[in-house]
Amino acid sequence: MLYERIVSAAVSTPWAVHPDKLRVIESFLSRKARGEAIPEWEIVAAKQQQRKSGPTPPGGVGIIPVYGTITQRADLMTEWSGGTSTDAVGQRIDELAADPNVKAIVLDVDSPGGTVYGVGELADKIRETAKTKKVIGVANSEAASAAYWILSQASEVVVTPNGQVGSIGVYVMHVDQSEALKAIGENVTLLSAGERKVAGNPYGPLDQTGRAELQASVDDYYDKFSRAVARGRGKAQSTVQGGFGKGGMVRAEQAVSEGMADKVGTLDSVLSRYGLSTADVLPAAAAERPEVAVRKRRMLLG
Numbered sequence: 001m002l003y004e005r006i007v008s009a010a011v012s013t014p015w016a017v018h019p020d021k022l023r024v025i026e027s028f029l030s031r032k033a034r035g036e037a038i039p040e041w042e043i044v045a046a047k048q049q050q051r052k053s054g055p056t057p058p059g060g061v062g063i064i065p066v067y068g069t070i071t072q073r074a075d076l077m078t079e080w081s082g083g084t085s086t087d088a089v090g091q092r093i094d095e096l097a098a099d100p101n102v103k104a105i106v107l108d109v110d111s112p113g114g115t116v117y118g119v120g121e122l123a124d125k126i127r128e129t130a131k132t133k134k135v136i137g138v139a140n141s142e143a144a145s146a147a148y149w150i151l152s153q154a155s156e157v158v159v160t161p162n163g164q165v166g167s168i169g170v171y172v173m174h175v176d177q178s179e180a181l182k183a184i185g186e187n188v189t190l191l192s193a194g195e196r197k198v199a200g201n202p203y204g205p206l207d208q209t210g211r212a213e214l215q216a217s218v219d220d221y222y223d224k225f226s227r228a229v230a231r232g233r234g235k236a237q238s239t240v241q242g243g244f245g246k247g248g249m250v251r252a253e254q255a256v257s258e259g260m261a262d263k264v265g266t267l268d269s270v271l272s273r274y275g276l277s278t279a280d281v282l283p284a285a286a287a288e289r290p291e292v293a294v295r296k297r298r299m300l301l302g
Contacts, residue, residue, distance in 0.1 A: 015114070015170065018112040070083060071086070072117040083114065097133055113148070135154045142165075148229070151165065164252070169247040170221040170222045
């Protein structure tokens, strides 16, 4: 029942995420809801995407990693998908902004986006911080949807040579579970009070009221998203909605030419301005594939 509730929440949540990633998340959670065993190497692989920011290095540059699926709070979704919490990132930004020894804050972003919750607030915090301290956002190598919403508020946006940014848009899913329930001999009847209380419920086709509710939600968040990007990049909202990939991803050079980013570069090229390299600020990457590491641990445990 726990995973069924998570799947239900994932389906009804407005997402600002690359569609491919949401399909992966939905598939993963559905497998758990059906009671399937998930190979341990898949879990380890997801968790290895997580990378926590450490103390400020000698060069006075605070690095904040924004990896994996973005959610407001660290929860079971974050645990299983190796994602990032907007609350945690916001707290780290506050710490670095208040530190007089910090010359710049670098957002190291590699994310397909996530839910809309908490993203607008984090974007506002980044924009306000950028008024008093240099904030450099690096798409290293993907900043899609909610990740670009955040990235676009930095003082400067850099995209790696083979990186991509964009996927500006919001959507929500509706899954009609009625046929699946019939197949297992179940029929759900909802008794409710309040005209809109059960609008868009998953126990039948999407009703007209539910469709209107979901569309209004998507339109509202898209307006907030595109307005934020317009402010962050100094463009008209109509330019963002009519261009900037039109909901798709944009490669590095095109992103710069359209004004979605300021330059093509790498995390190392940004850090070199301050006499640093990635070796100074990021932990060494694991040399082994996750499944190999798990296999070795099992052998050691006997």
